[in-house]
Each structure stands twice: as structure tokens, then as C-alpha cells.
Amino acid sequence: MSTTELLPNFLGGKWQSGSGAGTPLFDPVTGAELVRVDATGLDLAGGFAFAREQGGAALRALTYKQRGALLGEVLKVLQAQRDAYYDIATANSGTVKNDSAVDIDGGLFTLGVYARMGETLGDKHYLPDGEAARLGKDPLFQSQHILTPTRGVALFINAFNFPAWGLWEKAAPALLSGVPVIIKPATATAWLTQRMVRDVVDAGILPAGALSVVCGSSAGLLDQLQPFDVVSFTGSADTAAVIRSHPAVTQRSVRVNIEADSVNSALLLPGEAAGSESFDLLAKEVAREMTVKSGQKCTAIRRVFVPEGVYAAAAQAISARLAKTTVGNPRNDAVRMGALVSRTQLNAVREGLDYLKAQTEVLHDGATHALVDADAASCCLGPTLLGTRNAAGSDASDRVHDTEVFGPVATLVAYRDLGHALQLVRRGQGSLVCSLYGSDAQALAKAATELADSHGRVHIISPDVAALHTGHGNVMPQSLHGGPGRAGGGEELGGARALNFYHRRAAIQASTTVLAQLGA
């Protein structure tokens, strides 16, 4: 009989526990059971209606400026509880402080950006969209597009790797837009999301029904969705396919945003010698991306493309950095990389590694890392660099371009010339991000425009921004997050662009005298 706390859900304006025994959440380093979650028997229909009707109406009654001010208050509440969030992340996600920061402080930073945006948008209830356009010869009758908040709920179904950032990068733009939020975090790490929602609810800042959380099974959630609701999903391509084929989407036209998996890449441009500044910047960034959050970032570098002449040197430079990474219990100050989030993930990473190894060589073997304060029963795993050496061979290997191993794993791939490199990058079928390394501004800009159509973001690291750039894998709220094709086709963040998803666009056709009143 389990004795850990059963986390309550907040739905329909009240805290309520599921009626089942609950699914336990574990410490991935010690194996200890931490808390349990359960959503059995909740009145989902009532909860969704409450959020849609009460929460939505109360939020829409406020202006962007007022809602931004509320987000500012929410931020203060969360900042006051930061230590508690770090403790939960250490215990439940197995992350070292720096990696917990990517999730927790990254989430708070993003929330702050949208809180301040409310001030800029001002005391309005809707947003103009472009200029008015004449509809005929007489300029009196024109068309003006406007954006108004959708009269529905925003259902968020999130992945396990960002329980804090994943909540706020979605909730901040939704709430600023005037749309109530129901969040369903991934079960494995639901605790941090639930705790943040609990703190915000207890502080009594947001109107009733504006923010709800359901932890545990996703069963029945999509069935609740009505035509003006939206669903934003982050997770695997397989679950994304289930969501896309749900009647809410196929029959009721519920708007859906999908952030799925992605085989992101890093590309050292031709002509950059081994040991050059750009070469060193690539080696540094690849090693960092492989080890931050144990490679459990949707944006992490999975494929590393280098000219064939520097393949051996790149293998050595990246491996040397990886060898210095201490792996183990995040509570030990000597540890730089903690655990994978669960045994399921550990097994999935091991399987993925075996699958890739059939077409690659092992350049740095994560199994050689001695674990610090953790044993073989923990979910800790050292970083592994794989490689495919000859450029002709990289054409034949398909697995490296198709397989996202969601852990501290990347593959070095040799290319012949830039055309070949661009062709190989595109074999990822659409990614969240690609980073480019080089010192020739013109060549970098040209490569970036070549790759822009298949990426949500192109991150360029030239020596002049070596100390300034924000990191290949860091998602900044000012820039678009999402990617075409395999990456899910979604768009999040990107400054004010994030608000579009939560608004409906309509053309108002009228006399310019009437249109003038729209801005009043």
C-alpha cells in the first residue's frame, strides 16, 4: 500500500483527487517513490465548461494591459517559491541545478516577457490586424481585419522534459490573450507543474476558471473539446498522430498546435580548419547540447555535420569535452550531468543507441563514465558520440537522419561539400533548429536562407558572437519555436506572434465611419 501524497487536480474551480489508487512518480537516481497522480472519475465536462464559461468571460472582461499585470503578479508568486521548485526538479527529474534552471528560470523568464507585453498592447479588448483595405472605387466602404480572443479553453498536453517552462511558455500567451488554460502535464514529472499551479491558485490572483491542472491519464480530455477550444500538444510524433485524428480536430475543427520530435543539426561550414575559432565553437556547443538536461531537450543537437577533412579532429575535440563530464547524482556538487527522467526513458535511449550503432562507429562511449553517487540501478547514463566517417557512407546511413534518441547522444557525419551538407541536413524532414558555425558572414547568411524553409529557427554562431549568443537549444520567447514537417508543423512564441493561436481573425467590412469606431 502506497503512502505517498496523492496530488489533487484543480478543475471546476476546486481541488479534487482522482478516485483511483494513483500512478507513482519516482526519483530517477534513488528509485524512491515521491508522490502519486490520478485523474480517475473527475467531472471533465463540468470542469471544461467552468473554465470555458466562467474563466473565459472573466479574462475577456479584462484588457491586455490588465491581464499582463496579473501575469506579473503570478511571476512574483513563482519567484518566491523557486527553491521548492528546484527541490522538486532534483528529486523528480534528476537534474543538476543548471539544468533545472533551464526549465524553471526559463519558464519564469518567458512569463515575464509576456507580462510586460501586456503593457505594450494596452487597454484594449481586441487587436487590429493590418491596415484597412478599400473594397471598391469609393473609399467609404473598406475591410479591416481584427483579432479577438477565442471563446473557448486552451488544453495543453505537455511532454515530461519541461514541466515548468512547458507550462508557462504556453500559458503566458494564452492568458495574456484572454483564454483560460487547462494543463495536463506528462505523468512522469507532473509534480512540478502541479505545484506551480497550486501556488498560483492559492495566491488567488487569476479569476476562477482561468488556470486548471489535471494530472494523470489523458483519457477523455480531447472528447471535451468544442469548436472554439484549442489544443496545444508537445510530445512524441506517435501521440501527435492520435491527437490529429481525434474527432475534436477532424470534425469540430478544434485548432491544434503540435510540437513533436526533431532530429536537429549543427553544421560547420566548409573551409573552417580544425582548431579554428569556428571549429572550437562547434565542439563546445555540441558537447553542451548533448549533456544539458542529459540531452532530453527537443531542440538538442542530434546530428553534427563537418567537412570530411576535419571529421577525425572534430571527433577528438567533442569526445575530449564529453570525457570531462561527470555523471551521477545531481545532489553531488561534482556532478555536471544528472539522470534521464525515468527507467522507460533510459531503456528507450539504450534501444535507440543500439539501433544507431548498426550504421555508425562509437567515437565516445558513455558507458565508460563512472557514475558519481549513483549505481547501475539509477537512470544515469554517460554521453555517447557516434559517427559516420566517409561522406559516401553518410548517404547510405538513413537511421541517423530518422531517429531521435532522446538522451545524451549525437552523431558526427562527414560531408563532401556545402551542397551535400545542405542535402543531408534536409534529410531530417523538418527540424526545430539548425546551428551554423563559420567566420564568413556572407556564406553563413546564404546557408541560413537555404535552410530556413525546413527549420523553425536557424542559430548562427560566428566568432564575433561567441560570448553573446543564447545557445543552440535555448528557446528564447522573442524567437519562433516550432518546426515544419517532422517537427510537428507547430509555431509557438516568437514574441507577439504567439498570441495569434489564441485569437480568431475576422474581416469587418463597413463604412470607414464605423471602422473608425473599432479603434475607439
Ligand code: NAP
Ligand atoms: P509523449 O509520450 O507523446 O507524451 C506527451 C504527452 O501526451 C504526455 O502528457 C502524455 O501523457 C500525453 N499522452 C500520451 N498518450 C496520449 C493520448 N492518447 N492522448 C492524449 N495525450 C496523450 O511524449 P514524451 O515522452 O512525454 O515526450 C518526449 C517527446 O517530446 C520527444 O520526442 C521530444 O522530442 C518531444 N518534445 C518536443 C518539444 C517541442 O517543443 N517540439 C518539446 C519537448 C519534447 P502521459 O505522460 O500521462 O502518458
